[in-house]
Amino acid sequence: RRGLAELNGEGEVVGGIVVMRFGEDTAKVIDRVKEKLKEMQPSFPPGIKVVTTYDRSELIRHSVETLTEALIEEIIIVSLIILVFLFHFRSTLVSMITLPIAVMISFIPMYYMGINANIMSLAGIIIAIGDIVDSAIIMTENAHKKLEQEGKRRPRVELIIEAAKEIGPSIFASLFVIVIGFLPVFVLQEQEGRLFSPLAYTKTFSVVFGALLGITLVPALMTTCIRGKIKPEMKNPATRLCINVYKPILRFCIRFRYFVAGGCLLLILSAIPVYYELGSEFMPPLDEETLLFMPITTPGISIEAVKQLVQTQDKIFRSFPEVQTVFGKAGRAETPTDPAPLSMIETVIILKPKSEWRKGMTKDKLVEEMDRALQFAGVQNAFTMPIKARIDMLTTGIRTPIGIKIFGHDLKEIAFLGEELEKILKSVFGTRSVYSERVMGGFFIDFTPDREALARYGLTIRDVNAVVESAIGGIDVNTTTIEGRERYKINVRYPRELRSDIDKLKGVLIPIMQAKGAIGRVEHVPLGQLGKIEAVMGSPMIFDEMGSLSGWVYVDIEGRDIGSYVKDAKKAVAQNLKLPTGYYLKWTGQYEYLERIQALMKVVVPLTLFIIAIILYLNFRGIAQTLIVMLSVPFAAIGAIWLMFSVSYHTSVAVWVGMIALLGTAAETTAIMVVYLDEGFKKWTQEGRMRSQADLLTMTVEHGASRVRPLLMAVALNIFGLLPIIWSSGVGSDVARRIAAPLWGGLISLTLLTLLVVPAVYVIWRSIQARSLFKV
The missing domain is CATH 3.30.2090.10 (Multidrug efflux transporter AcrB TolC docking domain; DN and DC subdomains)
Incomplete structure (x- = not known):
């Protein structure tokens, strides 16, 4: 016998594995399998029944439900924010109609590209909601401003069209910057590329269609919906409160503009050491609602011994009140896709809904308790999750978060080095278990x-x-x-x-x-x-890779991030292990992915920032305005870094995706403020009112305050719109929160930059530029 299966610690059973064809829809295939099993049940002999021990469709449905609920909540929040700031229900309809249309149109290319509704595709739409309605709310607000100022002297439709023409090109260019800013996500490779490409496509589709609707549908909706009495901006309680609070603060910042600029620089510098304290990991843990126990034992174990071991382990697992079913497998199934030795144990632990767990119990605490309860001589414990384990083993062959491959030409020497690594790594802080694959034995x-x-x-x-x-x-x-x-x-x-x-x-x-x-x-x-x-x-099993014999060391960690652990582990190995000539080590597992993504981001992110700077320069036709807008990137990163530090998030691919999304949004929001200030400066200069520095300060305060409503609306839509993800706790929220967290924190610091720092820096630049016109 080469394998066995066991259920709930009650004894051996016959297990079956369903292998899905490549490219099929997982949920639909599982539903068809369930229907077929129902048809087969009556034909089974008496006393024989089929028990499902692992069902991935529940994970899929729960994760989609979590993100769908967050999407609906976000749309409601966005609509309420627009209504509060505009104080005009018909005007709110412009954005409320544009938003679902843009989202629904985005599903068309998704359908033809074969992108399903999953965690990533829905997350892409969620983080794009604010950008989708940006053009609609800014155009609508500009139309309100026109109607307030000239509504009694000129036709309503004429003013609305003029308002759309006035702001439309700048908004379209800003949304183009957002699309370009997401370019690094499209160049992600291998596992991370396959995982995040649906998010990149859906966000891009949503923003592009939102921009197209902004120059086609939105003007038409504005002429239809913006009717009736438009109340002046100062008669709106929310807007009046914002302006009355903002004006004195803005005057203070402009008066002490050099201190504000210096403080901005200090804040940016303060975030650098915090960033290096964050830790790093390849991917945040996705709670699959299921655990996979993959202990490592010595080769050569007999079928009787492994049977007793698996049954004992399953019985212990089943004793935990949080566990629903336990299905243990040792060795290989009768299929060529499962070439596992008898010493390889895989136990699938289905957990009950968290509402039925003990008070205060978390998944990490549960794993710690299980690990303490399953201490057997000659067995090294390793806990993971089914999907995660399959992906890791298919890509690197390593079943634990970190692995070390020893390459050389003699198996005995490789076995000796593996045992030495075991001893060294056990002393490194954060090691839960370490086991060297016995290449001899x-x-x-x-x-x-x-x-x-x-x-x-x-x-x-x-x-x-x-x-x-x-x-x-x-x-x-x-x-x-x-x-x-x-x-x-x-x-x-x-x-x-x-x-x-x-x-x-x-x-x-x-x-x-x-x-x-x-x-x-x-x-x-x-x-x-x-x-x-x-x-x-x-040798019970010979590993050959890259033309050399190899041995593997499996490392499972707890209480530490992968990046800092490997850094300390490498230092310990370098100090305590001398490799013979012709032998070398390769650190693999999730750490290998982490190194790849970090190297890629070091190239792609600066290139993307350069492209954004070129686009901004072509839009402004000025280096100074471009530099002021690009100041938003490091300042937005301040909030992102400090928020991640406060909630103990490590940098990961998901966090990088959130940071990348922040790049375009930061540039777009800051560009809008610079456009408003440029308009005011040109207008006052043409009217002959720009005669002294006092006039420059007055213009900046008055024009900045007059445009605070659209800026606050745009920022509030993104900040409050992301709250449903930030506070979500369902399946799939772990990844979604890490995408949203840097975006949310960055938007908070970006708001302060846009409203306070940008006007101060703008005054410094215009003061230096205008010294020939008036005395500074």
Whole structure:
């Protein structure tokens, strides 16, 4: 036997594995399998029933439900914010109609590209909601401003069209910056690329269609919906409060503008050491609502021993009140897709809903309790999750978060180095378990023929090997057993008690050629007289990679991030282990992915920032305005870094995606403020009102305050719109929160920059530029 299955610690069962075809819809396939099982149930013999031990469709549905609820809540919050700031229900309809249309149109390319509604695709739409309605709310607010100022003197439709033309091109360019800012996500490779590409596509589709609707549908909706009495901005309680609070603060910041600029620089510098304290990981843990226990034990374990071990472990797991079912598997299934040795144990632990857990219990605490309860001699525990484990093993072959591959040319030396690494890494803080794969340790029965003895009896090596093969390995005879429609070959070999006993194998008789005159008589010679039979130690499994023999060391950690752990582990290994010539180590597992993504981001993010700067320069036609807008990138990062530090998030691919999304939003929001200030400066200069520095300060305060409503609306939509993700706790929220957290924190610091720092820096620049016009 090469494998066994066990359920709930109650004894052996027969297990089945459903393998899905590539490209199929997982949830639909599982539903069809369930229907087929229902059809089959009546045909089973009495007492036989099918029990589902792992169902991925529940995870899929729960995660989609979590993100769908967050999406609906976000749309409601966005609509309420627009209504509060505009104080005009019909005007709110412009954004409320545009938003669902843009989202629904985005599903069309998703359908043709085969992108399903999953955690990532829905997260892309959620983080794009604020950007989708940006054009609608800013155009609508500008139309309100026009109607307030000139509504009694000029036709309503004419003013609305003029308002759309006035702000439309700048908004379209700003949204283009957001799309370009998301470019790094499109160049993600391998596992992370496949994971986040749906998010990148759905966010881009949503923003692009939002921009197109902004220059097509929104103006038409504005002429239809913006009717009736438009109340002046100062008669709106929310807007009046914001302006009355903002003006004195803005005056203070402009008056002490050099201190504000210096403080901005200090804040940016303060975030640098905090960033290096964050820690790093490849991907945040996605709660699959299921645990996978993959202990590592020594090779050569017998079927009886592994059966007892698995049943005992499953019984302990089942004793936890948070556990629903436990399905343990050891060895391989009868399929070529599962080439596992008998020492490889995989136990799927289905957890109950968290509402049924003990008070104060978390998944991490539960794993710690399980780990303490399952301390067996010769067994190293490792906990993971089913999907995560399959992805890790398919990409690197390592079943734990961190692995070390030892490359060399001698298996004994590799085994020795692996055992030394075990001793060294056990002392590194954060190590839960470490185990070196035993490349030596398997026992084999070896037969070495004696050529002189064979020659004396007139035998060849082939003659002896044929008997050894049939006795120990077994041969298929030309007989087939018929069981209904099935046909099975019959394999003949000695029973286990004979083929595992060296003394009995020595007595196996080998037929030899008859002597002259011995007609009709067959002579035999014992196998032990024809060679040496002994039990030897060898490699139970040989790993070969990149043209070299290799051995693997598995490392499971707790209480630490992967990046800092590997840094300390490398230092400990360098100090305590000297590798022989021709041998080297490769750190793999999730750490390998982490190194790849960090190297990629170091190239792609600066390139993206350069492209954004070029676009901004082409829009402003000025280096100074471009630099002021680009100041938003490090300042927005301040809030992102400090928020992640406060909630103990590590940098990961999900966090990087959130930071990348922040790049475009930061540039767009700051660009709008610079455009408003430029408009005011040009207007006052043309009217001859820009005669002194006092006029510059007055213009900045008055024009900045007059445009605070659209800026606050745009920022509030993003900040409050992300709250449903920030406070979500369902399946899939772990990844979504880490995407939203840097975006949310960055938007808070970005708001302060846009409203307070940008006007102060703008005044400094214009003051230096205008020294020839008025005395500074």
